[in-house]
Amino acid sequence: MLRVVSLALVLIALALPAAAAQRLALVIGNNGYDEVPALLKAVSDAEAVSGTLDDHGFEVITVLDAPRREMNRRISEFTGRLQPGDTALVFFAGHGVEIDGENYLLPTDIVAPTSGDRDFIKGESIALSRLLDRVRTTGARTTIAIIDACRDNPFEASTGRSIGGTRGLGRIAAPEGTFVMFSAGAGQLALDRLSDADTDANSVFTRALLPRLRQPGLELRDLVSDLRVEVRDLARTQNHAQFPAYYDELLGSFYFNPASSAPEEAVAEAPAPTPAPAPQSSIRADFELARGLGTVAAYEAFLARYADQSDDFTVLLAQSLLDELKGTEEVAALPPQTPETPAPAPEAAPDPRAIMRETQAALNALGCSAGGADGVAGPRTRAAFARFLGAQSGTDLTADALGSPAALAALTAEGVKRCPVVAAAPAPSGPTITGTWSYSAKCPLFIRVNGTIRLTQRGSGVFIGPIRDSLGQSGTTTARLNGLSITASNDWGNVTETWRATLTPDGRGYSGSSSSGCTFTANLN
Incomplete structure (x- = not known):
């Protein structure tokens, strides 16, 4: 009985149009710091981004020059208004710091750090990963975080903004359904201005971001691709390296300003608009619901809802599963037949x-x-x-x-001649990991990373070579092989990661874990 009631409720939910999900943004800009150098353009950046998002259908919570208590209060207001299925956006411009692998956003009342203040600063600032986790627990379908806080040490005379032992922010493991963009790459400095003569009201990153937020029909990944090139080229005019980083765990496409339909003709009546396709993530969620029930009625309700998207792969797959299910039920309904002597099976093709x-x-x-x-x-x-x-x-x-x-x-014919004797190849001196390896890693927060390492032997049991991953990062790997045991380190420029692995007996694979909490396997190409 309960299954019947549940099925009826699901079919009703699939048959009705989905409730309109809201687009809610939290925009923070901090200029007036009390104990670390004040900034010039963070508030202007936040105000410009708030106005642009408001123009494109976002409800915006704008927070300017906020101390810690005010930032936490407005974050709670933001997450309290989010509902399952919503789009959530966080924009922060201000001081930021990376401590012990975590990125912290600093309120205006943060104290100037001393050698013993690291843990105190952690407690007095906002941890980015915890902020994103709070958003994720609301059930928001899409989360986007844009962080313009990759600034330099405030105790050094520069045009940037940051605090801590290293410049810029570190890598982040984005949760599923989340897209995170930093104004500079890991360990890089993001410029507030190009020079003292630069009168633009916004930072180098934000001035490149704003026109792309307004551009109709620009998908998020295309936006980021264009933005990164412009920021890089602007920074190069000052002989500076700044290449915005992004971490993409988003499901489906996203548009800040979806392309609008063409205006009506002045005389002729415009044709009825074609329904906009449902978000890919919505289709997937409804498909998984129908597949979980596994009934003809569930699949038919799904297909009726998405009848205007008959070319979508998910819809095609649902139709195929429905046809298969109907065929199974038809066969089950047939009366049993008198068994006949089966015809001899055709000879199987040789494997x-x-x-x-x-x-x-x-x-x-x-x-x-x-x-x-x-x-x-x-x-x-x-x-x-x-x-x-x-x-x-x-x-x-x-x-x-x-x-x-x-x-x-x-x-195998009789009388066939044997091959000439071939001199045996010299036995290998021992296992080696020389060559190009392709690896796949599973990291905390369901992050998956792929990459390659190309190793060359540089001494007895020592191998060195470049490493690249699917996050766009590159570095150098130094590995030592002792029997089948591998100990290694990856130098990413500003962060060093260590790992251990065990080589397979045939020397063509290894598996292990890293100091960052990832487990991985690798195969020789």
């Missing part, structure tokens, strides 16, 4: 990999040295087959016949 394994075994039996019989036609197997062909006379086979039934028949 190509099985033929290759037999071929490799036959080549080895003839002394052709094909290596292990793994069913893969690698270089050694091809070379062995070439030696076999060279030892025969009058054969019509060519190298292309490797792996065919005809080649296997020739290898």
Whole structure:
């Protein structure tokens, strides 16, 4: 009974139009710091961003020159207004600091740090990851954070804004459904202005951001791609490196200013507008609901709701599952039939990999040295087959016949000639990790990172080479191999990460964990 009631409620929910989700923004700009250098443009940046977001349908909570208590109060107001399915945006311009791997946003009443104040500063500022976690627990479907706080140490005379032992902010693990953008890359300084003569009211990053927020039909990833290039080129005019970083765990597309439909003609009546496609994340959520129920009625309700998006992959998949489910029910409804003597099953086609394994075994039996019989036609197997062909006379086979039934028949025929003796290759001195490795890592907060490491041996058991990951970061890996045990470090420029792994016996893979809490596996290319 409960399942029937639940199904009825779900079908009603799928059949009705989805409630309009709100777009809510929290915009903070802090200029007037009490004990660290004041800033010039953070408030102007926040006011300009607030106005632009308000023009494009966001409800905006604007916070200017806020001490810690006021920042926390307005953050609570922001998260309290968010509902499941909403879009949440956080913009912060002000001082920021990275301490012990966490990024902190500083209120105006933050005290100037001393050697013993690190833990005190953590408690008196706003941890970015905890702010994003608070937003995530509201059920907001989309969360975007834009942080213009990658500034330099305030005790150094410069045109930037930051506080702490290193310049800029560090990497962040963005939760699922979240897009985080920093005004500069990890460890980089974000310029407040290009020079003392620069009269623009906004920072270098924000002045490039504003026109793109207004541009109709510009998807978020395209916005970021264009923005990064402009900021980089502006910074280069001052011989400075600033390349905004982003961390993308967003589901589907996002537009600050969706493209508007064309205006009506003055005389002719405009055709009825085509319904805008539902957000991809909404389709996925409804599809998972229908698939979880697994009934014909659930799938039919889903397909009726998204009938105008028949080309969408999710809709096509739902139709396929519905057809399969209906076929299963029709078969189950048929009366049992008197069993008939089954016709003999057709002979199965030979398995190509099985033929290759037999071929490799036959080549080895003839002394052709094909290596292990793994069913893969690698270089050694091809070379062995070439030696076999060279030892025969009058054969019509060519190298292309490797792996065919005809080649296997020739290898196992009576009177076939053996391959010439091949000198054994010298035994390897030991395992090695030289080469290019592709790795996949699972990190905290459900973050997945892929990348490559290219290692070259530089001494006894020492390997060094470049590393790149899918977050756009690059650095240098130094690894030491002792038997099958690997100890290594990744130098990312401003952060060093250590890791340990165990090499597989065949030397073509390893797995392990890192000091950042990630677990990973890697394979030799």
